[in-house]
Amino acid sequence: MTGSTADVLRSVLLFGLAAVLEIGGAWLVWQGLREHRGLLWVGAGAVALGLYGLVATLQPSAEFGRVLAAYGGVFVAGSLLWGVLVDGFRPDRFDLAGAAVCLLGVAVIMYAPRGA
Template sequence: MVARSLLLFVLAALAEIGGAWLVWQGWREHRGLWWVAAGVLALGAYGFVATFQPDPNFGRILAAYGGVFVAGSLAWGVVVDGFRPDRWDVVGAAICLLGVAVIMYAPRES
């Protein structure tokens, strides 16, 4: 169950961050409206991916995803844009991922 949840977070991050990047490229870098349209579709896909999380609580899923988004955005920047995070970026992302683990996977009473 945890592995499935983690995979869904990764897919959501790829869709949202990739979609936002496509919109950025299309609009800000003047690559055209087709890039923007592809970005909008990817952002829509992100919304659907989140619904497959096993936890039924929207607020918990989106709060935890926020931490995944922070770390994923930095990783996207490294891989796609050649961004070089400093140690504080890495520390901040690690703190966010710790928050994800606590929010999503801490033992709870039923």
């Protein structure tokens, strides 16, 4: 996606929102089933996961494969961050290096200039 600064900013914000919805939704399902918090948690997770799918369609790029491939890198970094903020996870230098590589991949896939 080569576009305006506004398009890039919109894309980054949508990736962030998608990460919160997908990772948060999966976490809610996990809590509902693995931590025995109940079906209400599972249902809330299912709703969040559905909203993730909706948010992904709002990306400025019309290339489904490109958007979902790039989102994979956002998911990796976001999952580690979720673990830090919510579960007290402490990433090591290899986790951080891997997340940085993934985010570099996102930047190349989504924002590298492409010929027309």
